[in-house]
Amino acid sequence: MLKQGESKMIQELREIPGILIAQNRAHESLLIDIAAKVQDKTPVMCGMGSSYFLSEFGVFFLKHIAGVPNAYCVEGDELINQIPDLWSNHVLFWLSQSGNSKETIVAIKKANDVWAITCGFHNNEDSLCQSLGQLSLYQNIGTEKSPVSTK
Numbered sequence: 001m002l003k004q005g006e007s008k009m010i011q012e013l014r015e016i017p018g019i020l021i022a023q024n025r026a027h028e029s030l031l032i033d034i035a036a037k038v039q040d041k042t043p044v045m046c047g048m049g050s051s052y053f054l055s056e057f058g059v060f061f062l063k064h065i066a067g068v069p070n071a072y073c074v075e076g077d078e079l080i081n082q083i084p085d086l087w088s089n090h091v092l093f094w095l096s097q098s099g100n101s102k103e104t105i106v107a108i109k110k111a112n113d114v115w116a117i118t119c120g121f122h123n124n125e126d127s128l129c130q131s132l133g134q135l136s137l138y139q140n141i142g143t144e145k146s147p148v149s150t151k
Contacts, residue, residue, distance in 0.1 A: 030137060034135055037117060041089055041091035042089055043070075043091055043093055044090050044091070044092050045058045045059055045071070045093045046074050046075065046076045046094050047104065048104055051095040051104075052073070052075050052095075056073050058071075076103035076106070077103040080103060080106050090111075093120065095120065096121075096122045096129050097122070098122075098124055098127065099127020099128065099129040100124065109132060112132065118133045118134050120133040121139055122137075122138060123140070125138050
């Protein structure tokens with residue numbers, strides 16, 4: 001329910017933490033499996049638009065709560081030009097609401113060529129990102145009601 005003067009975007013932002021906690025509890029064994037596979041890798045998080053900002057939060061969590069000092073975040077379109085062959089010890093965590101962001105798709109394809117693991121979180125079961133990522137977790141957090149344009 002919208003509070004007086006509150007936008008749909010603010011309402012969605014308020015709902016997200018509880019939904020993600022519930023979804024991640026439902027997928028706890030898969031998350032533990034992912035953690036075991038990537039524990040010796042350097043995490044790189046990417047996304048576009050609002051997914052990029054969620055990626056930034058993921059890096060904050062990894063650095064300041066999980067104690068992973070070398071985690072970092074790059075926008076999908078910037079990452080495309082930054083994937084060197086030397087990065088085989090990295091894991092790409094991609095985030096996408098639609099699962100069809102062009103830049104994220106290209107980043108996953110390039111990362112699959114040089115990295116051991118690509119892992120993603122998405123909200124569209126039929127997404128191209130989901131089929132390209134080696135590991136993916138469908139969040140099922142509902143339809144985005146207020147997409148924010150960053151153009």
